[in-house]
Amino acid sequence: VQELAVTVDHGRKTLLDEVSFPVGEKTLLAVVGPSGAGKSTLLGALTGQRPADRGTVLYDGRDLYRDYAELRQRIGLVPQDDILHLQLTVRRALAYAAELRFPGDTAPAERHARVEEVIGELGLTERADQPIHSLSGGQRKRVSVALELLTKPSLLFLDEPTSGLDPGMDRSVMHMLRGLADDGRTVVVVTHSVLSLDVCDRLLVLAPGGRVAYYGPPGDTLSFFGFDQWPEAFEAFETERERDWAGQYRGSRFHRRYIEDATVRPYAPVPGGAGAGEVPSGVPAPPPKAQSWGGQLRTLVRRYTAALAADRTFLAIMVALPFVMGAMARALSEGSLNPESTLNVLLILCVGGVLTGAANAVRELVKERSIYRRERAVGLSRSAYLASKVVVLGTVTVVQAVVLTLVALVGVPLNVPDGKGVLMPALVEITLAVALLAFTAMMLGLLVSALVRKEEVTMPLLVLLAIVQVVFCGALLNVRGTPVLEQLAWLVPSRWAFAAMGATIDIGTVAPSEKTADPLMDHTVTAWLFDMGMLVVLCLVLGIAVSRLLRRHEPVVMRR
Template sequence: MGVPVRKVAMTATGLTTRVRHKGTYKTLLDGVSLSLESNSLVAVVGPSGSGKSTLLRALTGYQPADEGEVLCGGRNLYEHFAELRRRIGLVPQDDILHTQLTVRTALRYAARLRFPRDTSQAERDRRVEEVLDELGLAHRADNRVTALSGGQRKRVSVALELLTKPSLLFLDEPTSGLDPGLDRQVMQMLRDLADDGRTVVVSTHSVANLGLCDRLLVLAPGGRAAYFGPPGEALAFFGRTHWADVFEDFDRHPEREAEPEPVVARRDVPTLAAPAVSVMQRPPAPQRWGSQLLTLVRRNCSVIAADRGHVWLMVALPVLLGVLSMAVPAQYGFLPASQAGVDLAACAPNFNADAQCVLLVLAIGACLTGTANSVRELVQERVIYQRERATGLSRSAYVVSKIVVLGAITAVQGLVVAGIGLWGRRLPGHGLVISSSVAELVAVVVVLAVTSMMLGLIISALVRTAEKTMPLLVLATLVQVMCSGAVFPLFNQAGLAQLSWLSPSRWAVAAQAATIDLSRIGPPAEAGRPGLVDPLWTHTAAQWGLDVGVLVALGVAGVAVVTVLLRRHEPVVMRRR
């Protein structure tokens, strides 16, 4: 009886990747070549920094190699990524789903985003249940992901990738942080997935369960392939009895040239058949932009609602800030100070010095509320976005979904802050543009809160870790306070005045100051020059419209900035789409 012939699921030839580091180029992968057989489990091991994750990104198209090619079904993966991406599943080290949701809910949202537009809901739900059964998660389907063990959470991440039935599944360090028992469970799960007809490639630091694999790739420092063959013969090839000795040799002699795949005589090693060149097929129609937007909005709402502590914080924060605003004493509200019984010719007029303080506190409340809502939103789900982007998610639909949900929440919070802060105050009888001065003042606070929310999204898209967002939240709020024009005059300071135009609070305070005619009822900017007033505070409808118009324009510009910044964190093959 002859040895069964296995087809090659993927072939990589001469993969080389370099990055610029401190003025020189550092090689991460150095001419790596390998063939991945169908229905096999392949492990990639090596010391830290040997290029395991870089290799997986090159094989999946996330980060194409600088040199070499990857063929999948006879086609170049980098050139035909849009058609081939459905064949490839990638499970990164971090979770690729929202842990606040239940397992079934998270998978259903993923199915709505990933399945072709002509797939019915019944078909999607049926596939979700099939994957849950296949991975032994049916009894945990209604549990939140956060309530699962490390091994079970990794199963859920794998389940997410199996929804679209990929023929190639790549996992980056799936056993990292797991105890030996869970390590073996995960590796056995991958063995079962390979036996069911998939090609599974796993990078790992653990060498305890390599015997479950069909092939083993060992990477040496510098990204060189030191060994590619049966795992049972690897130690003998290196002349060692323990893997610790092999890795220690790598550390001691990093400059030693790596050997190609060893020539070993094994009767059970199958002969590899050449990959069949498949006919170019049109990829299934992706979900429409509107459908993606609706799914993302619903998922965002579900994620927020699932975290009750966060919901209570969002309710309490604007109330507390509004109460603090209301606590600011303002005897005359937003009206001129009473001058009854005063001889205006004999003494200086009285001014309403408290109105400016109230406007400042309202601005602080709006800025802090809006920015706090969004400053962690993008960075905390970056890995999820990267994976969904690679599967066809629209960048603009993702951004708009965040704006819709967070904008609605922030607008309500701004309404609460302004409503409480203005409660019982003496206000002008009419606004400049809106008949009610109360509505005009509240509208400006709401717009400022939403624009500050966009500032928070910019910060979240800019930073690389969530830990950096809190210091930047404090800094952004402080900058907006100082640039508001309510702490000290800005209009008469060249350079600083123009720089403050980039701050949303500058225009929001100016619009409110225009509504109540603060230049007239408040104290002058300089005691000796009563005629020196802030031009952005002019009590006219045109000036109010300009102030609010610039404030809105800053928010719109923020949308463009967030969209551009998100592109930096996407797979390279998706950045042009």
């Protein structure tokens, strides 16, 4: 690591300040420091999640940022948040991860053998068929590490792996990391815990401002600072702001031995090889052949379907919602669609379609953000990921919409003046309109999920979405001819679905009023196809927008 520097606010604030250090193989390095010292920033720079503004990260003489496409397969990263589908069992989660991460020509038997090998290596054999959500914090962290070890990375990073664990579990996790380093890996762990630093080979202490206050053996750290306990040292970082921690270290024997001398040796010129700090000669090995786009899509669809099927709460809501909304619409029909009930029935169908679609999708991207970010870093296709969501959620949503419409209208006289819709039977056309509305609302839910930062804010936004659909659909207000209101309604899916259903039943004749005297609701093929076509256009626009928003959550080095 050579002179990494990261600044924000146009250079006015420094997060990392000329950080340099070497890490060898079979080494366990812990990174500690007070809050705001730049530990997470350093981790982002070392893994390519957020490359440094200046400086280089050389991995076996290769520039990480330049050769990221190849080196990312040799780097494992366990973020603080879980990168697992908690509903799946340990073995199934690892099996799906192996399918996504292994080269496309890997034999299934080879993947299975590697999964079983990692399960045994991490001591998870007895828990292999247990759902991940039922595991303890330490066991869950072991599964996260196991997932990263599938591809046999030689460099493993962990962000706060012992956060929230009791001292015993803390010690257990650190000893596990010690064992992984002894097996030949380089392990770098960012931590707030100082309970088990004695098992590490090297300790990097960052002072406020992102400067190196110490790098060397953990046992010499406190004596170097002049303290007996770690709390005293951390308190000093906060209170002695004027103390030149980095300068004190640069003038010490530790800096000369563990940084200056150790940095020269790995990059010393060798006969026929590269010069100091240069990339070795020869053509870099190409990255392993990733799984094809279709293969990724099939794996993602199977994994997502399995995760949803294991979520009993989601299944209960998914089954109950269309029946409840359909029963409400049926009750409001008063036995048939008449001038008094028609608007109410179509309104409930619109609200039901929007709720079923948006409720399915509004949490799906934000709750998997850590998973997506990590899998994207190791080669996951963004479009395959989004397509898997659309395929699975779209299928669920369309089925719900069909059930909703049939519960509401089967056996209910629609009283269409000529007895049929504009192209097909009236019930079929209404079902298609509700299904397409629900699908569009699902895409809108994915957009919200891609926009928000926290899962907790999705439910209030879902309520807001439902209210907007009610206001702008055209059942309560006359949106046609009202400046601004009419233009805003063009962006609301329920406006077009309501108009399509109105065109099907010739609502201007069945329930004549100022609100239904709308060309979009004319009982003509042109009006119906235009309304349905606008829903398709909205779907496509929303899909493009979601894809662009997903890009924001990818490693920065992949966007360059």
